Amino acid sequence: MSEVIERQIDRSHMQVSDEVAIQISQMNKWYGSFHVLRDINMTVHKGERIVICGPSGSGKSTLIRCINRLEEHQSGQIVVDGIELTSDLKNIDKVRSEVGMVFQHFNLFPHLTILENCTLAPIWVRKTPRKEAEEVAMHYLKKVKIPEQAYKYPGQLSGGQQQRVAIARSLCMKPRIMLFDEPTSALDPEMIKEVLDTMIELAEEGMTMLCVTHEMGFAQAVANRVIFMDQGQIVEQNEPGEFFRNPKSERTKLFLSQILGH
Amino acid sequence: MSDTHAQTVPFVRETMLPPAQPPTNEAGAVSWLRQNLFSGPLNIALTILGLLTIYYLLQEIVPWLMRSVWEADNIAQCRQIVAERWGAGATGACWAVIRERWPQFLYGFYPQHLYWRPTLALALLFVALAPVLFSALPRRLMWFSLAYPFVAFWLLWGGSVFLPIMVAAGFVIGWAAYALLHRFGTIAAVAGAVLIPILWWLFLAGDLSRDLAGLLGRSAPLWLEPVRSDKFGGFVLAITIGVSGIALSLPLGIMLALGRRSDMFLIKALSVSFIEFIRGVPLITLLFTASLLLNYFLPPGTTFDIILRVIIMVTLFAAAYIAEVIRGGLAALPRGQYEAADALGLDYWRAQRLIILPQALKISIPGIVSTFIGLFKDTTLVVFVGLLDPLKGITDAVRASTDWKGIYWEPYIFVGLIFFAFNFAMSRYSMYLERRLKTDHR
Numbered sequence: 001m002s003e004v005i006e007r008q009i010d011r012s013h014m015q016v017s018d019e020v021a022i023q024i025s026q027m028n029k030w031y032g033s034f035h036v037l038r039d040i041n042m043t044v045h046k047g048e049r050i051v052i053c054g055p056s057g058s059g060k061s062t063l064i065r066c067i068n069r070l071e072e073h074q075s076g077q078i079v080v081d082g083i084e085l086t087s088d089l090k091n092i093d094k095v096r097s098e099v100g101m102v103f104q105h106f107n108l109f110p111h112l113t114i115l116e117n118c119t120l121a122p123i124w125v126r127k128t129p130r131k132e133a134e135e136v137a138m139h140y141l142k143k144v145k146i147p148e149q150a151y152k153y154p155g156q157l158s159g160g161q162q163q164r165v166a167i168a169r170s171l172c173m174k175p176r177i178m179l180f181d182e183p184t185s186a187l188d189p190e191m192i193k194e195v196l197d198t199m200i201e202l203a204e205e206g207m208t209m210l211c212v213t214h215e216m217g218f219a220q221a222v223a224n225r226v227i228f229m230d231q232g233q234i235v236e237q238n239e240p241g242e243f244f245r246n247p248k249s250e251r252t253k254l255f256l257s258q259i260l261g262h
Numbered sequence: 263m264s265d266t267h268a269q270t271v272p273f274v275r276e277t278m279l280p281p282a283q284p285p286t287n288e289a290g291a292v293s294w295l296r297q298n299l300f301s302g303p304l305n306i307a308l309t310i311l312g313l314l315t316i317y318y319l320l321q322e323i324v325p326w327l328m329r330s331v332w333e334a335d336n337i338a339q340c341r342q343i344v345a346e347r348w349g350a351g352a353t354g355a356c357w358a359v360i361r362e363r364w365p366q367f368l369y370g371f372y373p374q375h376l377y378w379r380p381t382l383a384l385a386l387l388f389v390a391l392a393p394v395l396f397s398a399l400p401r402r403l404m405w406f407s408l409a410y411p412f413v414a415f416w417l418l419w420g421g422s423v424f425l426p427i428m429v430a431a432g433f434v435i436g437w438a439a440y441a442l443l444h445r446f447g448t449i450a451a452v453a454g455a456v457l458i459p460i461l462w463w464l465f466l467a468g469d470l471s472r473d474l475a476g477l478l479g480r481s482a483p484l485w486l487e488p489v490r491s492d493k494f495g496g497f498v499l500a501i502t503i504g505v506s507g508i509a510l511s512l513p514l515g516i517m518l519a520l521g522r523r524s525d526m527f528l529i530k531a532l533s534v535s536f537i538e539f540i541r542g543v544p545l546i547t548l549l550f551t552a553s554l555l556l557n558y559f560l561p562p563g564t565t566f567d568i569i570l571r572v573i574i575m576v577t578l579f580a581a582a583y584i585a586e587v588i589r590g591g592l593a594a595l596p597r598g599q600y601e602a603a604d605a606l607g608l609d610y611w612r613a614q615r616l617i618i619l620p621q622a623l624k625i626s627i628p629g630i631v632s633t634f635i636g637l638f639k640d641t642t643l644v645v646f647v648g649l650l651d652p653l654k655g656i657t658d659a660v661r662a663s664t665d666w667k668g669i670y671w672e673p674y675i676f677v678g679l680i681f682f683a684f685n686f687a688m689s690r691y692s693m694y695l696e697r698r699l700k701t702d703h704r
């Protein structure tokens with residue numbers, strides 16, 4: 001199951017600190033009358049690498065989209081990096097510029113070149129001078145191993161390349177926390193590997209990461225905690241070894257047997 | 263499995279085949295004709311019918327054009343020349359009317375010795391448009407584009423140079439108010455940027471420009487002979503209204519489209535009712551409103567130029583259509599684009615300006631240009647409020663003279679061709695723009 005993770009992981013910088021990065025307490029969310037998220041309580045410490053899994057429709061995307069307020073919660077509290085998410089737009093923009101997000105369908109801006117995609121937010125949100133922003137962008141594009149594509153448009157790149165650009169674009173804002181919503185599920189197998197490699201490197205540098213993914217190999221190799229969700233609730237969480245070897249709840253067992261069974 | 267292919271001789275291709283010519287009946291003119299014009303009985307019948315129609319039209323038009331008369335003083339002379347040259351009963355085109363009256367078609371009743379002013383304004387229009395239309399040109403030329411409306415206003419209507427300068431100063435004041443009030447919050451800044459210039463225009467600009475004009479005299483560089491609006495006509499009028507309408511309706515249309523998609527109830531309701539009302543009413547109604555009703559609403563004694571009023575109405579009309587076209591473009595964008603912009607921390611206006619609108623406008627180009635073309639052609643409707651549009655206003659004026667009474671086709675063809683030239687240019691430009699902005703490589 002972990003055939004995509006071939007290399008040795010360097011754990012020297014992967015340290016979980018006591019500092020709290022995200023604090024979610026008693027959080028509930030409804031879509032109309034549909035109760036999507038129920039009583040979510042969760043603390044994420046700086047440096048943690050959390051994988052969230054669960055059946056389709058269990059509310060994984062909704063949960064991580066609440067963390068940067070792409071979705072609004074109706075009760076409870078979400079505090080990101082010391083800032084509570086309320087309807088105050090200033091706070092929302094502040095949180096969003098500290099939290100990077102990578103989407104399933106990349107969502108690159110098709111009318112801008114790769115470099116412009118990466119420099120846009122630093123220039124307009126962080127007010128970085130253009131030249132400096134371009135240097136930073138090239139640095140991250142090198143890191144995700146596609147500096148030579150900088151002047152192309154997203155439509156000219158493969159899916160895996162586009163997703164790596166999307167990661168670089170988020171990193172250019174120097175975020176403290178990165179959210180990933182099924183970053184590899186729209187990709188072909190060989191592209192999955194290149195994206196996972198990029199994510200592993202990020203983890204090795206100590207980035208705080210929340211990943212919704214079904215790549216259990218990645219979870220085992222990188223995560224320090226796996227969260228299993230079903231019907232809008234956190235059903236089980238544990239460190240990956242225990243989680244995969246000794247799932248406690250029946251739902252988790254069923255889910256794991258379904259995705260690892262074949 | 264092993265003996266399925268027992269009979270097959272192993273084969274490896276050693277030389278590649280060169281491409282061969284297609285058979286003659288599959289390529290070239292013959293094949294094209296067969297496929298496109300004679301592919302079946304129905305198609306053959308339609309082709310023959312089409313050819314007959316074209317022949318019928320041409321045999322009417324071509325001889326008429328061949329018998330063109332360019333030099334004559336009036337229509338009677340024209341007919342006489344046709345009869346002399348091609349025999350009694352022959353008909354021919356009398357272009358002499360265009361030759362004699364073309365200035366009227368272009369300039370209306372604009373004073374003849376001042377023709378250079380609208381001509382210069384048109385030439386400068388192209389200079390001002392160039393940096394807007396072609397991104398390869400230096401961006402510094404944009405400053406001229408920004409100043410152009412005031413220059414053109416002064417050239418067309420004349421008077422003291424201080425009036426357009428004072429009006430332009432209002433915009434600078436608005437910008438300064440915005441910059442100064444910004445630290446008190448966005449709402450204060452926007453309110454200041456809107457209200458202070460309005461107060462300036464209402465109470466100070468007029469008097470100031472009059473005083474300055476009085477002080478500095480009415481001599482050449484600061485003063486141009488004024489031309490009243492009722493002297494405007496022909497293409498000077500059509501282009502003045504058309505270009506102003508186009509330039510003003512695009513930003514207004516964008517704001518209306520954004521307003522219609524806004525989450526704020528009041529803004530949304532206002533945008534929707536504005537768009538639906540304006541689209542539901544014929545343009546003529548709006549023009550009549552402009553010419554008659556506005557007088558009742560305005561304080562007595564205010565003179566509010568009729569051309570300005572018409573421009574406002576034409577702008578509102580086109581803006582409603584453009585808003586709907588752009589709304590279509592906005593709706594076509596995937597939600598992921600909004601989410602990515604949000605997730606990067608861009609606020610609403612930056613997300614719209616940098617991410618959403620460039621893509622939505624690109625999708626909307628054909629619709630926007632159609633609306634512009636429609637607007638330009640609709641400028642001929644101003645004839646109904648007593649302005650001399652080139653198509654009916656001027657043509658009727660020409661026909662009203664005893665010399666050209668009874669002339670019919672030639673002025674219409676001439677005016678139609680000029681409209682066509684402008685509209686065709688717009689259409690080609692929009693195709694160029696679509697090609698240049700094509701970055702999605704789908």
Ligand SMILES: Nc1ncnc2c1ncn2[C@@H]1O[C@H](COP(=O)(O)OP(=O)(O)OP(=O)(O)O)[C@@H](O)[C@H]1O
Binds near residue numbers: 036056061
């Ligand atoms: N905008 C919305 N309006 C109404 N219901 C929604 C909306 N978005 C999601 N839902 C519902 O909320 C539930 C949770 O959705 P969510 O996208 O968070 O699931 P998920 O766990 O990410 O699933 P998947 O693995 O398929 O991505 C689903 O039942 C979905 O139908």
Ligand SMILES: [Mg+2]
Binds near residue numbers: 060061181
């Ligand atoms: Mg999901």
